Amino acid sequence: MSKCEQCIVREFSSLKALTKDELIKLSDCKTSHIIKKGDVIFEEGENVNGIYCIKDGICKLTKLSANGKDHIVKLVTKGELLGQRSMISDEPVNLSAVALEDMQVCFIPKSEVMGYFDKNNQFSMNVMKTICGDLKEADDHMVNLAQKTVKERLAETLLYLNDTFGKNEDNSLKVQLSRDELASIIGTATESCIRLLSDFNKLGLIELNGKKIVLKDITALKKLAD
Amino acid sequence: MSKCEQCIVREFSSLKALTKDELIKLSDCKTSHIIKKGDVIFEEGENVNGIYCIKDGICKLTKLSANGKDHIVKLVTKGELLGQRSMISDEPVNLSAVALEDMQVCFIPKSEVMGYFDKNNQFSMNVMKTICGDLKEADDHMVNLAQKTVKERLAETLLYLNDTFGKNEDNSLKVQLSRDELASIIGTATESCIRLLSDFNKLGLIELNGKKIVLKDITALKKLAD
DNA sequence: TATTTAATATGACAAATATCATATTTTTAA
DNA sequence: TTAAAAATATGATATTTGTCATATTAAATA
Numbered sequence: 001m002s003k004c005e006q007c008i009v010r011e012f013s014s015l016k017a018l019t020k021d022e023l024i025k026l027s028d029c030k031t032s033h034i035i036k037k038g039d040v041i042f043e044e045g046e047n048v049n050g051i052y053c054i055k056d057g058i059c060k061l062t063k064l065s066a067n068g069k070d071h072i073v074k075l076v077t078k079g080e081l082l083g084q085r086s087m088i089s090d091e092p093v094n095l096s097a098v099a100l101e102d103m104q105v106c107f108i109p110k111s112e113v114m115g116y117f118d119k120n121n122q123f124s125m126n127v128m129k130t131i132c133g134d135l136k137e138a139d140d141h142m143v144n145l146a147q148k149t150v151k152e153r154l155a156e157t158l159l160y161l162n163d164t165f166g167k168n169e170d171n172s173l174k175v176q177l178s179r180d181e182l183a184s185i186i187g188t189a190t191e192s193c194i195r196l197l198s199d200f201n202k203l204g205l206i207e208l209n210g211k212k213i214v215l216k217d218i219t220a221l222k223k224l225a226d
Numbered sequence: 227m228s229k230c231e232q233c234i235v236r237e238f239s240s241l242k243a244l245t246k247d248e249l250i251k252l253s254d255c256k257t258s259h260i261i262k263k264g265d266v267i268f269e270e271g272e273n274v275n276g277i278y279c280i281k282d283g284i285c286k287l288t289k290l291s292a293n294g295k296d297h298i299v300k301l302v303t304k305g306e307l308l309g310q311r312s313m314i315s316d317e318p319v320n321l322s323a324v325a326l327e328d329m330q331v332c333f334i335p336k337s338e339v340m341g342y343f344d345k346n347n348q349f350s351m352n353v354m355k356t357i358c359g360d361l362k363e364a365d366d367h368m369v370n371l372a373q374k375t376v377k378e379r380l381a382e383t384l385l386y387l388n389d390t391f392g393k394n395e396d397n398s399l400k401v402q403l404s405r406d407e408l409a410s411i412i413g414t415a416t417e418s419c420i421r422l423l424s425d426f427n428k429l430g431l432i433e434l435n436g437k438k439i440v441l442k443d444i445t446a447l448k449k450l451a452d
Numbered sequence: 453t454a455t456t457t458a459a460t461a462t463g464a465c466a467a468a469t470a471t472c473a474t475a476t477t478t479t480t481a482a
Numbered sequence: 483t484t485a486a487a488a489a490t491a492t493g494a495t496a497t498t499t500g501t502c503a504t505a506t507t508a509a510a511t512a
Contacts, residue, residue, distance in 0.1 A: 147295060195491085210490090415499070436507090
């Protein structure tokens with residue numbers, strides 16, 4: 001089993017505050033998992049008794065709305081932790097996590113993590129800061145959904161995907177989302193999303209190649225996104 | 227100056243974890259303030275070097291969107307704390323706070339609060355739980371904005387105002403919001419909000435009396451809200 | 453109290469977006 | 483490989499929502 005002391009990814013999460021001793025203990029109680037693209041890590045309403053540390057890959061956090069459609073609340077990638085909110089609130093998770101590509105994750109049981117909260121103040125502060133960051137992001141997102149048009153939100157989301165997850169050698173966005181998934185990030189009907197992508201394509205803002213999307217005119221997209 | 231040891235409101239916030247000694251010290255460093263309806267407690271982008279504890283009254287937390295319109299992210303009332311996220315993240319506040327009615331608030335300087343994080347673990351956990359609760363709420367809110375119609379969101383918001391802040395003796399909602407404010411909670415144009423309120427009125431779901439709103443048929447409103 | 457200003461209300465219309473239908477392409481699995 | 487299923491694409495149309503204009507009412511203030 002891989003050693004947490006040697007895991008680089010740890011440096012990117014709240015876990016960077018852990019001491020050498022804590023890390024050795026962690027290595028013993030964590031479990032490593034391979035998650036296939038499309039697999040569910042956990043589902044809304046489930047009791048997840050611990051947190052997941054993402055070593056590699058990207059997943060979507062979704063929430064089922066009253067009308068039965070999924071909404072993608074957030075995309076999460078390596079170096080981030082899943083399930084913190086639920087663990088702290090001592091509640092079932094309020095979101096589902098589904099892999100968008102093959103992933104490597106480690107599961108750390110609640111008992112272990114709660115110990116850090118008691119004994120490692122820096123760890124607590126790191127977690128708090130992360131959650132505060134999520135909350136700020138959620139506020140921003142909320143205002144965008146409430147005030148911006150679908151077109152603006154699409155442009156913004158494309159730029160976000162580019163900035164956050166980067167692009168492949170062929171310049172296409174690294175995260176490959178279906179039109180349906182993209183629509184459920186920006187909060188619109190799949191057809192509307194497809195139509196706007198077509199429009200952007202015709203205007204030369206982007207280039208479509210099947211699922212691959214290349215951002216051609218970032219300046220214009222930024223102007224569109226406001 | 228009023229004593230924190232005797233303040234009932236404290237029991238409703240993270241501050242309930244404070245020891246007697248901590249409370250006595252707190253009384254000395256806190257400042258009390260009377261805020262008039264419409265007054266700004268702090269403004270988006272400001273550096274608020276501490277947190278506000280709401281002793282009485284209600285305020286709105288708003289965020290300016292790109293198009294220049296305010297969006298109401300949250301309503302906050304007595305027993306709650308303001309400015310925690312900003313203090314923990316060590317950033318300017320991302321929201322403005324404006325009183326919806328006359329308020330009494332106490333300001334606790336950052337230096338004091340940060341001390342609690344170090345020494346009082348229960349306080350830290352309380353704050354974390356509160357912020358986690360806010361995050362969950364924000365997720366829900368986000369999905370509603372993305373997926374529900376304006377009509378559904380209006381019905382839901384009216385029910386929320388009723389459940390959370392209660393009603394006056396004449397059965398009207400206790401929080402009095404202008405149509406403009408109501409619109410900026412549900413994320414729509416003021417005229418659309420007014421029109422839908424009119425519709426609800428004609429359908430007998432609510433009763434309008436100037437600014438006063440009485441919910442007449444809660445069951446039907448719930449059905450509308452989904 | 454009179455005057456001004458702001459908030460509420462409503463009509464007419466335009467724009468944005470959703471829905472339904474259907475064709476085409478891509479992917480999956482038999 | 484081929485048949486079936488799913489994803490993408492696009493047109494036609496309906497619905498929702500926003501915008502502008504203007505009237506009416508309520509609130510603020512000189």
